Amino acid sequence: MTPNPLTGLSRLCIHTITTKPWSIEEAMDKYAQIGVGGITVWRQWLDGHNISIVGDQIRERNLEIVSLCRGGFFPAPSPAERKTAIEDNRLAIHEAAQLGAPTIVLVCGAVPGQPLEESRKQIADGIEAVLPLAEEHDIQLAIEPLHPMYADDRSAINSMASANAVCDHIDHPLVGIAADVYHIWWDPDLEAQITEAGEKDRLFAFHICDWMTPTTDLLNDRGLMGEGCIDIPGIRAMVEAAGFDGYNEVEIFSDRWWKSDPDEFLLAIREAYLTHS
Numbered sequence: 173m174t175p176n177p178l179t180g181l182s183r184l185c186i187h188t189i190t191t192k193p194w195s196i197e198e199a200m201d202k203y204a205q206i207g208v209g210g211i212t213v214w215r216q217w218l219d220g221h222n223i224s225i226v227g228d229q230i231r232e233r234n235l236e237i238v239s240l241c242r243g244g245f246f247p248a249p250s251p252a253e254r255k256t257a258i259e260d261n262r263l264a265i266h267e268a269a270q271l272g273a274p275t276i277v278l279v280c281g282a283v284p285g286q287p288l289e290e291s292r293k294q295i296a297d298g299i300e301a302v303l304p305l306a307e308e309h310d311i312q313l314a315i316e317p318l319h320p321m322y323a324d325d326r327s328a329i330n331s332m333a334s335a336n337a338v339c340d341h342i343d344h345p346l347v348g349i350a351a352d353v354y355h356i357w358w359d360p361d362l363e364a365q366i367t368e369a370g371e372k373d374r375l376f377a378f379h380i381c382d383w384m385t386p387t388t389d390l391l392n393d394r395g396l397m398g399e400g401c402i403d404i405p406g407i408r409a410m411v412e413a414a415g416f417d418g419y420n421e422v423e424i425f426s427d428r429w430w431k432s433d434p435d436e437f438l439l440a441i442r443e444a445y446l447t448h449s
């Protein structure tokens with residue numbers, strides 16, 4: 173791949189959900205036009221598309237495909253539902269292979285009322301069930317620890333330590349971690365856990381955004397870098413010190429920003445990336 177000429181942006185990646193109003197075609201065109209280096213594609217953006225053609229179109233624009241978002245949601249009350257979840261993750265692996273994405277981000281899941289320990293067991297079982305297919309296509313599976321406020325229904329893996337523990341249990345080079353500042357910034361053990369993940373070659377992805385005060389919506393009120401209280405350069409320094417040299421992926425779910433002009437938002441992302449990341 174030809175290095176991006178705009179050097180300051182060569183490690184900037186944007187998630188398609190960040191610019192939610194845009195189709196995959198608009199997103200790839202607009203990102204490439206301003207010199208963004210990478211794109212992480214959310215699966216909904218591929219609906220109705222020939223996935224391998226989309227992959228070619230992205231690469232033709234000199235954008236690197238960083239990840240496919242997302243798999244996971246393994247825990248469920250019944251074996252039949254857990255089997256359905258595993259099938260969906262197998263489908264995601266096929267999609268990643270068609271797209272040419274090296275990594276799938278896993279939002280691992282949880283069931284309200286089910287003990288978190290049981291959910292973590294079901295998550296490990298689910299990942300192990302799809303690993304042979306991931307091996308066949310050489311796709312990395314990146315467990316994304318989620319902030320504890322999502323422990324009821326989105327993920328039973330709520331810290332870097334918990335993600336490291338699942339990775340230790342599975343112990344496979346294709347199973348690692350997507351570290352997202354939004355979910356892990358509060359953790360007093362953060363640096364040690366990032367260092368451990370780096371030593372074990374399992375830091376697969378790094379997501380950035382900011383934490384708004386007050387946060388008005390648990391899901392869709394993320395801030396642009398610099399708008400909130402997360403020490404993004406500090407956490408970025410930790411992952412880089414741990415050996416991570418991949419993309420800084422801007423992943424912002426924000427009703428406020430989604431209502432704005434997406435072209436202006438994209439320029440604001442570029443500016444915030446250069447000054448607050």
Ligand code: ZN
Pocket residue numbers: 316352379423
């Ligand atoms: Zn993330």
